[in-house]
Amino acid sequence: MKNNTITLLLLLLFLNGISQNAKNKNFSFEYKGRNTASANEEKLNSAKSVCDITPELWQKLLLPYTERIDLDKLRKIGNSQEFYIAPQENNYNNCINNNYNKIVEYVSVEISTFSNGKKKFTGLSSNENLTPEQKNILNTAEPGTDIYIKIRFRHKNQAMNTIGADNKIIEGELSVTIVPEQEAEFPGGFKQFSKYITENIFNKVSGKENSEKITWAAVSFTINEEGRVVDAKVSGTSGDLKIDQLIILEAINKMPKWKPAQNSKGEKVKEEFSIPFGNGGC
Template identity: 25%
Template sequence: MKKNILVLCASIIILSFMAFGFVHRDSSESNKIKIPDNLNLVSNLGPSQNLENRIFSNFIYDVGPRFGPIKKGDLNNFTSFADFMEEDDAKRILSYKFVEVIIIENDRESDIRESGNSAKLTSAQLKLLQSSDYSTNLKIRADVMQKNRYTGELEESYWTPHLTIVPEKQAYYINGKDSLMEFLKENSKESRVNVVEDKLQPAKLFFTVTKNGTIENVSLDRSSNFPAVDKKMIELISRTLRKWLPAENAKGEKVDQVLVLSFGLMGC
């Protein structure tokens, strides 16, 4: 009897080991099947592909005057606020309450200003405009009574044209603006890695294209909130040295012109 019991116990032990081995092997095979074939897909991408995926691409570049350009020769012929407007808009204005010419310095309204109370510019306003040099930034404010564009109803309103006085022939990047934009885009990629859109700010970089075609006075006016990006933009604009055709006045003489590089997000 005891011998039979021992044989039975031995048989149970042997069967248990066999079952454990089968379950363990089945579990291992099952785990292997669950491993996705593309587990290492990201790590198998090339370095350049990984970089491209992390670069903030919606990055605005523009180079030009700070505000809407107005040639000095044209400005010298203006005598009325209406000269700064589209004809259709000027016709909607019935009366003027207040008109002021303001010089903008360091991107802020200065105390250099002259005011009047009619569409016709005063002698002081004309003198201020005509004595202003190239690259001067202006704001001209007019408080008016006008007809609403859509309803025709009378309404109080105001106009604030922002202008930059430019030479008759503006400074020009030798290979064209599109080429300059491409140069900035391609060479700023590394600085734009991991830029976070909701922390990015509209940035502006001022620089002077001299009458000799060189770059001077490169200065950051507004930061993008990413110092590496700001630093790279300063570096890249400085690298365009001797790649500009200088501006010219009405006499064909070479003159300096201040330009602005806008980058980061779109802003005013």
């Protein structure tokens, strides 16, 4: 009787483990690319306006909460208004084509570059047009460099009348990473990379609790000129050292060779990535 009871308990534990693993296999990590603003190095060479640096400028510009609400409200105003912004709900692609200049008046634009956490150069202009100094800063920046943009602006008169705003100066900030002309690519692209992360990280743990721990983690690594992973590290911990080192880091280091990044001259270059597992992006 005692042996039967022990056998039954072991069987229940085994079945429970299978059940937990099965639940994890239902989890699907999806990587859609960088979720931070980026700028193509080739396009920077021809940039004439701050709007040309990245198509995500106004979409991802960090603003005080109420100012973001006001700006988005102006985008949704009916097209009978003189300062109407592009009809597509989420079409931010170019702040000039989308007539942002009709609702905002630039006070100043500051552009700085950072490399290895240290500020290198800063240039200031009084409107959206880049000065020769700012153009030089952008043209000499290398892939992996972070561009820091600070925009100070006011709402134009007709826009202020619509939302009841005053003439105060608003300040927004955005950090933009310069990426190579052709970014490094996992074999099979985003879809296969997502599958690899799902199978080799999320499906390697059992239980909902451990899966949730992974969503708190983030990893950074570099794809070198040969397409190999180097300098991989856990940049955000799961809170579990075994998961960090034996599952996440091991899976990243064992990734197959990538197609390396290339610059505008066709030369192979290294590229850095940062992957937060909670929302599937860099």
